[in-house]
Amino acid sequence: MIRRFIDRIFSASPKQRKLIHGHQVTxxxxxxxxxxxxxxxxxxxxxxxxxxxxxxxxxxxxVGGAVRDLLLGIAPKDFDVATDATPExxxxxxxxxRVIGRRFQIVHVTFYGKDRPEIIEVSTFRAHVQAxxxxxxASGRILRDNVWGSQAEDATRRDFTINAMYYDPHTETVLDYxxxxxxxxxKTIRMIGEPTQRYREDPVRMLxxxxxxxxxxxxxxxxxxxxxxxxxxxxxxxxxxxxxxEILKLLMSGHAWSSISQLQAAGLHHKILPLIxxxxxxxxxxxxxxxSLENTDNRIKSGKPVSAGFLFATLLWHDVxxxxxxxxxxxxxxIPALHAAIDEVLESQxxxxxxQRRHEADMREIWTMQPRLEKRVGRYPFRLVETNKFKxxxxxxxxRAEVGEVSEDLSEWWTNFWLGDDIQRQxxxxxxxxxxxxxxxxxxxxxxxxxxxNAKPKAPEQTN
Ligand code: ATP
Ligand code: MG
Numbered sequence: 001m002i003r004r005f006i007d008r009i010f011s012a013s014p015k016q017r018k019l020i021h022g023h024q025v026t027x028x029x030x031x032x033x034x035x036x037x038x039x040x041x042x043x044x045x046x047x048x049x050x051x052x053x054x055x056x057x058x059x060x061x062x063v064g065g066a067v068r069d070l071l072l073g074i075a076p077k078d079f080d081v082a083t084d085a086t087p088e089x090x091x092x093x094x095x096x097x098r099v100i101g102r103r104f105q106i107v108h109v110t111f112y113g114k115d116r117p118e119i120i121e122v123s124t125f126r127a128h129v130q131a132x133x134x135x136x137x138a139s140g141r142i143l144r145d146n147v148w149g150s151q152a153e154d155a156t157r158r159d160f161t162i163n164a165m166y167y168d169p170h171t172e173t174v175l176d177y178x179x180x181x182x183x184x185x186x187k188t189i190r191m192i193g194e195p196t197q198r199y200r201e202d203p204v205r206m207l208x209x210x211x212x213x214x215x216x217x218x219x220x221x222x223x224x225x226x227x228x229x230x231x232x233x234x235x236x237x238x239x240x241x242x243x244x245x246e247i248l249k250l251l252m253s254g255h256a257w258s259s260i261s262q263l264q265a266a267g268l269h270h271k272i273l274p275l276i277x278x279x280x281x282x283x284x285x286x287x288x289x290x291x292s293l294e295n296t297d298n299r300i301k302s303g304k305p306v307s308a309g310f311l312f313a314t315l316l317w318h319d320v321x322x323x324x325x326x327x328x329x330x331x332x333x334x335i336p337a338l339h340a341a342i343d344e345v346l347e348s349q350x351x352x353x354x355x356q357r358r359h360e361a362d363m364r365e366i367w368t369m370q371p372r373l374e375k376r377v378g379r380y381p382f383r384l385v386e387t388n389k390f391k392x393x394x395x396x397x398x399x400r401a402e403v404g405e406v407s408e409d410l411s412e413w414w415t416n417f418w419l420g421d422d423i424q425r426q427x428x429x430x431x432x433x434x435x436x437x438x439x440x441x442x443x444x445x446x447x448x449x450x451x452x453x454n455a456k457p458k459a460p461e462q463t464n
Contacts (some may be wrong), residue, residue, distance in 0.1 A: 025152040027166075027175035035174050035181070037070045037167065045111040046079035047169045049120045052093055054170060058085040059125075059151065061166035067174065068162045071184050072216065081122045082154060082166065090122050097122075125154035152177055159198065159205050160212065160224075161190045183221075189213050190221040199227055203234035206268055207246045214250070214259040229267040236271045240354025247272060247353070251311050254300040256293035272353075275315060285318045288403045295399065309362025310392055312355065314399065319345045320367055334371060342367055362392065369393030373414060374406065376432040382425065385418055394418065 046062055053060035060083040066076035083090065087099045090107040097109040107122040127149025149157075151166065155177035158164040162183050166175040174181070178192050189212050191198050191205070199205050206228055213220050235243065250259040260276055263269045269276040279285045292314035299306050323341035328334060342364050349355065372380060373393060384390050394414055401411035417428050 025156070025177060027152070027155070027177045028179075028181070030174040030176055030181055032172040035071060037172070037174070038073065039169075039172075041070055041073075041075045042169060043076075043079045043118065043120070045109075045113075045118050046081060046120050048111075049081050049094070049109055049122060050169055053081070053083050053085055053090070053122075056085070056093055058083050058089070060085075061151075061168050061175070063123075063166050064158065064163050067165040067167045068180075068184070068216075070167065071162075071165070071174070071181070079120055081120055082125060082151070083122060084125050084151070086124050086148065087122075090124070125149050125151050126157055127153040128157040151175070156192060158192060159208055161192055162188075162212070162216075162218075164192060183218075187216070187218040188221050189216075189218050189224060191224040195224050196227045196231065199231050200234065203231065203238055204242065204246055206231065206235065206266075207250065207263070207272075210262045210266060210268065211246075211250050211253055211259055214255040214262055215253050225266070232266075232268050232270060235268065242354075243272060244354040244356075248308055248311075251293070251296065251308075252300055252306055254297050256296050257290055260293070273315075275319070278319070279315070282318070284403070288317065288399070288405070289315060291402055292399055307362060307392065308355075309359040310366065310395065312353075312359060313363040313366040313392075313396060316345050316349065316363070317367070319348075335368075338368060338371065365389050366393050366396045370397065370400070373397050374410065376413070376429070381417060381429070381432075390418075 042062070046066070050060040050062060060081055062070075062079055063082040064080045066079045069076040085093075087105050087107050090109075091097050091099055094107075094109045096111070097107050099105055099107050104123065104126075109120045109122055111118045111120070125148060127147045155164045155166070160183075161178040161180040163180070164176075164178050165180045167173070168175070179190075183190050189209055191209070209220055209224060209228070212218065238246075250256070250263065253259055260269075260273070261280075263273065264276050264280065279289050292311070296306050296311060320338075320341050323344050324338050327337035327340045332340065346360055346363070369384070369389070370393065372384070384393075397406065397414060398411050400406045401408050413428060413432060417425055420428060
């Protein structure tokens, strides 16, 4: 205890003073008066985890993205804690905890409160793994990374300087090993170490650079940006489920359009979302997708849930429409043509996206509901409006109405039907009878038009 107290007062602990690659690494200590972290933005549970670990004699800090966000005055969406206790030692201290992960072994400590349960991720300080064959693929990608190290080593293996700071809620001090604070002030995303090597070790870092740039509005420092285009192909080595998670994080960052256009500007989209080129080169697609991503950002900002199926349903909707028109023009009836189009589009995405089946099922549901929402006959609207699938299909219809793809009258009709009682619903059905045949034939014509319009690409729009 006394040693810890003296260390705190005089300088970094012996662990922090450890040599790394021959360099003395001591962190800059940033006191409360210089960092202005608002304690109200802290998670009580994260503070509790650090306190329990510290009381048991371990080092423990809030770390990574949470510190970055706190320094920016943003409420972090989750909290990570880093410690010199091993996962087993951490697990012994918390009843509701479990060790998870293979590549990174971490401990999830769960807290149950009034709202959703909160999970605090606790990771043990790790050393930067050297490129020995047991851990590294031919491309340089690190496969397993469970070598414990000092805090200084742990800081060095993190990705960007702004993500490598440690905050002790007890002393309210930030420890900064790589000039992260300066980069926060200069609004810069800078890779720790040699960028090319760090991207080779883990190509997902390229997508993370884009995500943080979009989220913070910071510029990617030139040396950190330079290798992106050349190394873009490495993304195809990333397991597809991890890649899909990263894409979702980009789309759900609250800055989806900026993420997408920065991804495209850096040339990183070819192997993950090649459809971005299609979207940005067709004005109608662009308007629709931008509108959808704007809605997504607003939902995220107001804490509402966003579904991956819905997002991808909007991104791929014009592909579906094109294929649908093609099948219809080959004399396939409307609904089978739509199903054939959906099969084709989902199949074509398989090699890019590790999308889970449940997302595909959601997308199919949303798309197949569209012609039905336009028809409004028989008992179908009455049954549909009671199902839990209705809301997604209806939201999608609202989006289409917003860009003028279906009439505002139709979306309003559904809003009234959804909110109405039995008598009002009957009246609305009578009103719909006359309109529905007209709408569906216009849509068939419009789909044909969409196809011929899309056949002639326009010059790409300025997307920034
Ligand atoms: P956010 O949670 O806001 O998306 P984050 O920076 O917290 O951003 P996490 O994925 O939660 O991102 O990771 C927590 C921390 O772990 C990061 O801040 C960084 O220090 C480190 N980290 C995460 N992924 C990597 C990686 N691929 N390479 C190196 N360090 C990483
Ligand atoms: Mg995080």
